[in-house]
Each structure stands twice: as C-alpha cells, then as structure tokens.
Amino acid sequence: MPTVHVEKDRCKGCELCTRVCPEQALGMSEKINAKGYFYPVAKEADKCTGCRRCVLMCPDEAIQVEVKGKRTAPPEALTGAPLHYCPGCTHGVIHSLIGDAIDHLGIREKTVGIAPVGCSVLAYNYFNVDMQQASHGRALALATGIKRGRPDLAVFTYQGDGDLASIGMAETVHAANRGEKVTAIFVNNAIYGMTGGQMAPTTLPGQITSTTRAGRDVKHAGEPIRMVELLNELQTPAYLTRVSVHDPKHILAARKAIRKAFKYQMDGVCFSLVEILSTCPTGWGQTPHDACGWVVDKMTPYFPLGDKKVPEAA
Numbered sequence: 074m075p076t077v078h079v080e081k082d083r084c085k086g087c088e089l090c091t092r093v094c095p096e097q098a099l100g101m102s103e104k105i106n107a108k109g110y111f112y113p114v115a116k117e118a119d120k121c122t123g124c125r126r127c128v129l130m131c132p133d134e135a136i137q138v139e140v141k142g143k144r145t146a147p148p149e150a151l152t153g154a155p156l157h158y159c160p161g162c163t164h165g166v167i168h169s170l171i172g173d174a175i176d177h178l179g180i181r182e183k184t185v186g187i188a189p190v191g192c193s194v195l196a197y198n199y200f201n202v203d204m205q206q207a208s209h210g211r212a213l214a215l216a217t218g219i220k221r222g223r224p225d226l227a228v229f230t231y232q233g234d235g236d237l238a239s240i241g242m243a244e245t246v247h248a249a250n251r252g253e254k255v256t257a258i259f260v261n262n263a264i265y266g267m268t269g270g271q272m273a274p275t276t277l278p279g280q281i282t283s284t285t286r287a288g289r290d291v292k293h294a295g296e297p298i299r300m301v302e303l304l305n306e307l308q309t310p311a312y313l314t315r316v317s318v319h320d321p322k323h324i325l326a327a328r329k330a331i332r333k334a335f336k337y338q339m340d341g342v343c344f345s346l347v348e349i350l351s352t353c354p355t356g357w358g359q360t361p362h363d364a365c366g367w368v369v370d371k372m373t374p375y376f377p378l379g380d381k382k383v384p385e386a387a
C-alpha cells in the first residue's frame with residue numbers, strides 16, 4: 074500500500090495537497106506544527122493510490138510518497154533549505170520543477186542561476202547550483218555575460234513580472250532579440266509581491282492591488298503586457314511558451330516545458346522563455362485554493378497557455 078510521508082515542520086498549512094487528493098485520503102491535523110500551522114495527515118491512508126498529486130502540488134517539499142518501497146525525493150538540484158515564501162505561494166512549486174529539469178538533464182555541476190529582486194530574491198539559498206544575484210531587472214544582462222564567457226554552462230534567470238517585464242523590460246527584449254542562449258523562467262503572479270502587492274505590468278484590467286484600489290484602469294495604466302506574445306514579434310528563433318502551476322495536470326505540462334527550455338539551451342538552439350502563471354494568495358487576498366481558481370478563471374483568458382514559438386530545429 075502506498076505511504077504518504079509528511080515532513081510536518083516544513084508545512085505551512087496551505088491545504089493544497091488535501092484539495093488535489095482525488096481520494097480525499099489526506100486531511101488536516103488537529104495539532105499544530107513547530108511553525109504554528111496545521112499540517113496534512115493521511116486520515117484515510119488505505120484510500121491512497123500513490124498518484125503523487127500531493128507531492129507535485131506541495132510548494133514546500135513537505136510531502137513524499139512511497140510506493141512499493143520506492144519513495145519520491147526532492148530534486149538534488151535543490152538545497153532542501155526551508156522556503157521563506159508565504160503559505161500556498163507557488164514559487165516553491167516552480168523551484169521544484171527547475172530542480173527536476175536540472176537533475177533530468179544531469180547538468181547540476183554546470184548550471185548557473187541568476188536570482189532576481191522580488192519575493193524570490195533568496196532563490197540562491199534554494200538551488201544547489203552556482204548562483205548569482207542580479208540587481209532588479211538586470212538578470213538577463215548578467216546571464217548574457219556569464220553565458221558568453223562560458224558557453225558550456227547552462228544559465229537560467231528566475232524573475233518575477235515586475236523584474237522581467239517592468240524594470241527589466243529592455244534587458245529582456247534585447248537578450249531575446251540577440252538570441253542569447255539562456256533560459257528565462259518568468260514567474261507571472263500579476264502583482265509586485267515582495268513590496269506589498271502593487272500593480273505590475275501584468276496586473277489584469279479591474280484587478281484590485283494596493284495601488285489600484287478601484288481596480289486597474291486600462292485608460293490610465295494601459296493593458297497588461299503579454300510578454301510571450303510581445304517577444305514572439307521578434308525575428309530571432311526562440312522557444313516561447315506559457316504554462317501554469319495551479320493544479321497537478323498543469324504542473325506536469327510546466328515540467329515538460331522547463332525541461333525543453335534547458336535542453337534547447339544545452340543543444341545551443343535558442344533563447345527560451347517559459348512564462349509560468351503563479352499564485353500570490355497574500356497579495357491577492359485569497360486562500361491558496363481560491364488563488365489557484367483565480368489563475369484559471371481570470372488569468373488564463375488573458376494569458377493563454379501553450380507554445381507561442383518553437384524553434385525549427387526542435
């Protein structure tokens with residue numbers, strides 16, 4: 074019978090695991106953990122089929138599943154340091170997917186990541202690869218220098234929408250236009266998370282933020298920027314795709330896209346940008362579960378999922 078292992082003190086009680094369990098095998102604890110959160114317990118353990126949806130959905134690497142003596146494990150390309158993100162924030166899911174891609178391609182020893190300024194400013198603590206810290210918006214300029222100096226390395230940037238699409242817009246467009254052979258992981262949560270939930274270039278029309286109390290007014294603030302579509306206008310070959318991590322099925326699709334993006338780079342094929350729709354339950358003022366629903370209902374109509382550009386060599 075499959076066994077669910079919960080590292081209870083890593084859990085922040087977001088309940089995303091219990092929500093995605095198709096058998097309702099998981100429930101929440103009666104007691105709190107060392108951080109003060111309720112954590113998942115296998116209340117109906119015999120119902121678990123070992124599907125691993127809870128493992129995929131956990132943003133804190135707090136759950137592993139064992140089936141026939143084989144236990145899932147967090148990627149080696151992650152350090153295992155507890156993540157500082159808010160409960161239910163899907164930055165952690167995206168970290169796991171990048172770690173998975175690095176492990177999958179066996180490139181841990183030659184990968185360099187660039188941490189941004191934003192909620193993921195501490196990403197250098199979480200990836201078990203060489204990391205650099207760029208000033209706000211400059212990650213792709215730094216990535217360009219590293220990759221040109223050492224073309225044998227796998228270089229990726231990890232950037233929020235404020236970082237990549239606002240202050241770093243020029244760096245992004247020019248790195249893509251030059252066809253730098255690096256991988257940009259673009260986390261679109263439609264808000265400036267770190268600084269208190271202000272409007273970002275990707276904030277949706279009518280979306281309430283701390284600086285748009287009556288909702289984004291496109292007459293004054295313009296329409297949200299669709300980065301994948303904007304970069305698709307460039308002639309340079311690239312891999313441009315948009316994915317989401319609001320449920321296990323989409324997490325698997327995102328995993329595929331991130332693996333591909335790193336593979337294109339290692340094959341010297343092209344610049345790649347994977348835009349990932351991500352939640353900000355704190356900034357949006359929603360529960361983690363509702364935030365995942367908001368991605369589907371509000372974000373995906375404006376930011377359609379799927380490949381926008383795939384290189385010919387692919």
Ligand SMILES: Cc1ncc(C[n+]2csc(CCOP(=O)(O)OP(=O)(O)O)c2C)c(N)n1
Binds near residue numbers: 266273
């Ligand atoms: C040059 C500069 N300008 C502004 C800031 C303030 N600042 C820090 S993070 C941030 C926005 C981060 O938002 P985003 O990139 O969307 O990432 P998130 O926090 O949502 O993950 C801003 C404006 C800064 N640190 N440096």
